[in-house]
Amino acid sequence: MDKDRLQAVVDSCNISTCRSFSTIGSTNDEAQSWADEDAEDFSLVIADEQTKGRGRFNRHWISKPGACLAFTVILQPNAFEKENLALFAPLCGLAVRDALAELLGIEAEIKWPNDILINRKKCCGILVEAVWTGENLKGIVMGIGINISAESLPPAGDSLFSPTCLEDAVQHEVDRFQVLESVMKNITKWRSKLKTKEFFEHWTDHLAFKGEQVMIVQSEKQSIIGIEKGIDPKGNLVLISENNVEMTFEVGDLHLRPVESS
Numbered sequence: 550m551d552k553d554r555l556q557a558v559v560d561s562c563n564i565s566t567c568r569s570f571s572t573i574g575s576t577n578d579e580a581q582s583w584a585d586e587d588a589e590d591f592s593l594v595i596a597d598e599q600t601k602g603r604g605r606f607n608r609h610w611i612s613k614p615g616a617c618l619a620f621t622v623i624l625q626p627n628a629f630e631k632e633n634l635a636l637f638a639p640l641c642g643l644a645v646r647d648a649l650a651e652l653l654g655i656e657a658e659i660k661w662p663n664d665i666l667i668n669r670k671k672c673c674g675i676l677v678e679a680v681w682t683g684e685n686l687k688g689i690v691m692g693i694g695i696n697i698s699a700e701s702l703p704p705a706g707d708s709l710f711s712p713t714c715l716e717d718a719v720q721h722e723v724d725r726f727q728v729l730e731s732v733m734k735n736i737t738k739w740r741s742k743l744k745t746k747e748f749f750e751h752w753t754d755h756l757a758f759k760g761e762q763v764m765i766v767q768s769e770k771q772s773i774i775g776i777e778k779g780i781d782p783k784g785n786l787v788l789i790s791e792n793n794v795e796m797t798f799e800v801g802d803l804h805l806r807p808v809e810s811s
C-alpha cells in the first residue's frame with residue numbers, strides 16, 4: 550500500500566482515521582471489530598489484498614494484491630440516518646456510479662439494490678452491514694470492492710453477471726487512489742442528500758433494467774416476473790407484474806435478474 554498516496558486521500562476527503570493493510574481477511578470484518586470498539590464516524594479500512602473477502606449471500610469476493618480496490622467505510626449514523634439504514638447500500642451505489650462517470654467517463658448502471666454494472670457486466674460489489682450490541686447500533690460498515698485491472702476478475706461462471714473491470718472499460722491504466730478519493734467524496738455528497746427527491750431520482754435515472762422484464766427470485770417463495778418500473782420513496786423496487794399489478798420488494802433475501810439470462 551502506498552502510504553503517501555493513501556494519506557493524501559485521507560486528508561482531502563476528511564476521513565477521520567484510517568487503518569491500512571497489505572493483506573487482511575476481510576476489510577468488513579476488521580471494520581466490524583473496530584465499530585464494536587467505537588470507531589469514529591467516517592473511518593476507513595483498506596487493504597491491497599483480502600484472503601476472506603465476503604459478498605452478499607455469503608459469496609466469496611476475490612481481491613488480489615493491487616488489482617482491486619477493496620475498502621470499508623464506517624459510519625456512525627445520526628437519528629435520521631438510523632431510520633433509513635436500508636438506504637446506505639444504494640448510497641454507496643450512487644457514489645461509485647458517479648465516481649466512475651466523473652473520473653473515467655464510464656456510464657455505469659446500478660442493478661437494484663446496489664451492484665454496479667458496466668455494459669451489463671459487474672465491476673463492483675457492495676456489502677453494507679450494521680453492527681449491533683444488543684439494541685445498540687455500534688455503526689454501519691459499508692464494504693466496497695471495485696475491479697480495477699483484469700487480474701481482479703473472478704473465474705468466469707462464478708456469478709450470474711459476467712465480471713468486468715475499469716481498465717477493460719477505458720482501455721488504459723486506472724489509478725486506484727483517484728477512484729477511492731472520488732468515491733469517498735461522493736459518499737459524503739450523497740449522505741447529505743439521503744432520502745431526498747434528488748437521491749431517488751438519480752438512483753432511478755441510473756437503474757439497470759428499467760422498463761425491462763426482470764425476475765425476482767426469493768428464497769422459499771415463487772419467483773416473480775414483471776417489468777421493472779423504478780424505486781419508491783422507501784427505496785423498494787417497484788415492478789409491474791405479468792397480470793398488471795404493481796408490486797414492491799424490499800432489499801433482503803432476494804435476487805433480481807433479467808429474464809433473458811435466467
Ligand code: BTN
Nearest residue numbers: 575602603604605674675692694
Ligand atoms: C457482493 O457483490 O456480493 C458484495 C461484494 C463486496 C466486496 C467488498 S470488498 C471490501 C469489503 N470487504 C469484504 O469482505 N467485502 C466488501
